[in-house]
Amino acid sequence: DQQVKQNSPSLSVQEGRISILNCDYTNSMFDYFLWYKKYPAEGPTFLISISSIKDKNEDGRFTVFLNKSAKHLSLHIVPSQPGDSAVYFCAANTGFQKLVFGTGTRLLVSP
């Protein structure tokens, strides 16, 4: 049973535009949510996180929004750059350092 879902396997945007990656979860007890970026032949790298008591967290071009009532979070990248092309994983912290990951969304940013 997938507790964290990323329903879009891929997303294509043009350079300079906004990329919006979505994630849904089922358990309202998750206390933190994280986004990871993964390039081919590399391990995932941490991008940004948000506490369940917040609704927004921003770090440079990256902003994560959390809608607890809808059990939905999204990652906004503005402006998108070709170097942002990667697979993005959403994850939830279930407690005690345990992360549950979504299936990933492949983002392609074209020049």
Place this chain on the structure above:
Amino acid sequence: EAQVTQNPRYLITVTGKKLTVTCSQNMNHEYMSWYRQDPGLGLRQIYYSMNVEVTDKGDVPEGYKVSRKEKRNFPLILESPSPNQTSLYFCASSFGGRAGEQFFGPGTRLTVL
């Protein structure tokens, strides 16, 4: 440089031949974990360790063993590999921050024939 290292990076083996994938971190992290990544399934946790000599099963532990004799090392052992264990494996470690941020190794691509 702070990092998580894994060896080997690529491995092709045959069914039933025992193998070990090593993982080491130099950040003095207490928490370490193993994941496998499969198409359409994302990253799934195999085993994790909260500290030396403390390990527990993740979501897909069948066919795997781990040990944590030293803080920096967390090897993954496949006693009798089978083709359904063909996957991309990642080791990760964490300093125990509130968000649960984990640092990942570069991955080991395993093929079991």
